[in-house]
Amino acid sequence: MQPTKSIAVMCLVYLSVSALYQFYLKDNDWVTSRPRPKPAVFQRTMTITQNVNVKNSKQNVSNSLVVGKPSLKSTDQRVGSCTNVSESNNRNKLSSKEICDQPHTNVAFLKVHKCGSTTVANLMFRFGDKHNLIVALPPKRDRPTIGRLGTIKDSDYKHPPGGKRWNIFAHHAMYDRTRFHQLMAPDTRYVTILREPLGRLQSAFKYFHLQRYFPGLEKETRRGMPPVVTYLTRPEYWDPRYRPPRRSENKEHFCFRNCMARDLGLKEKDYDNKIAVQKFVKDIENDFSTVLILQHLEESLVLLKRRMCWTFHDILYTYGRSSRKQRYNRKVPITAAMTDRFYKHNNADVMLYTRFNDLLQQDIKREGDDFLREVKYFKRVNNDVKRYCRSKKRKGQGKMVITRSRWNDAFSVDSTFCGRYGKGRKYWHPRLQSAYHSKSANEINIHYIHDQGVWIMWWEKISNELSLHQVYVGMNHRVVRR
Secondary structure (H helix, E strand, C coil), X not given: CCHHHHHHHHHHHHHHHHHHHHHHHHCCCXXXXXXXXXXXXXXXXXXXXXXXXXXXXXXXXXHCEEECCCCCCCCCCCEECCCCXXXXXXXXXXXXXXXXXXXXXXXXXXXXXXXXXXXXXXXXXXXXXXXXXXXXXXXCCCCCECCECCECCHHHCCCCHHHCCECEECCECCCCHHHHHHHECCCCEEEEEECCHHHHHHHHHHHHCHHHHCCCHHHHCCCCCCHHHHHHHCHHHHHHHCCCCCCHHHCCCCCCCCXXXXXXXXXXXXXXXXXXXXHHHHHHHHHEEEEEEHHHHHHHHHHHHHHHCCCHHHHCCCCCHHHHHCCCCCCCCCCHHHHXXXXXXXHHHHHHXXXXXXXXXXXXXXXXXXXXXXXXXXXXHHHHHHHHHHCCCHHHHCCEEECCECCECCEEECHHHHHHCCCCHHHHHHHHHHHHHHHHHHCCCCCCEEECCEEECCCCCCCCCXXXXXXXXXXXXXXXXX
């Protein structure tokens, strides 16, 4: 190439990258999937916040629904939880009273059967999509599990591009600490959800029709009586008569004894070993930064928001269709003797649930009155968003604006959000799979070099046609046009 032509090409490259960089700084729709390292000479923090133009929201208020009242003091700082301590999964080392800097984006949510985990998983999928994160997915078709019966093989998941690790995990998988630490990013925080054990069993019987897998149970059940009552009269009698489903992939879902502990890694041989169960519960407490409790879901989600430095927008939730369709007989004649018998037979689940329910109550008390006010406000906002998204008149109402409060920045929801709100795994899988492929085509390689106070940007790799290739920004810092 002649010198004149080379100079012209390099000028074109420099001008093109400069224009892209300026557009990147101004366009709120660009997101970062991982924070840029902060050299001593460059202390600017790339902070992810709700992309809402409050000024425009006020101008268009006549065509918008407004929820909440702005705080009296606009200088109130958001309460957050991007802690200054070194990354640790120990929940006791996570403070929720630090000032928010940026959201924590590496999260492994271990689903537990019939504990409301699908509702939280859908929230996690939406969070991963919003921040353009690498979400763990099965290799080919939509499946609720990754791995099988506690083992995750290399063939059980879709491999992230460029040899990277997952940012988000939100599928069913029996917890194996060693394997998850191999697959997740090093600073991953582990989250799960539990439920009162007897309520979980009732839900499992209703959803999975477990009575079909206990020969003779349906015949012994009186007409009009839930089969779970017959089971609870003699659980020790019925357990050996269980016949697992023929399809191997269903064996992991159908469970009736110590199922929460099983999903979190307790071996069946240790169910009746009190010392082993105590050690298991302690290990879960050390590994998991937050354990949600279904009976206190709003409190759990607000605590998660504070610890992860997330926003109200990130934890908005609604129950899926399957959850709404399930109807339980609240007058099931379960006696105190049945309950005691069940608790003794499921001692591992009872110990697990009791410990983390107690810890949640301690956390709520420790957070103080401001936390309770935030929970109350979140319930109001979440219910208003539910009503807005279910309303058939929302298109004529315009977007819904949630104003700034002491616990959240202003943000808005519209028909696009409502179209995804509450969507399940089958909706998110194709969308998240496309992100795996787009990362290899749409990323721009920008390096920052400080030279006498001037930041110079250049492309690391340019083909002869000046086309874009897979590139990286700094230390795993990616800029992606959404």
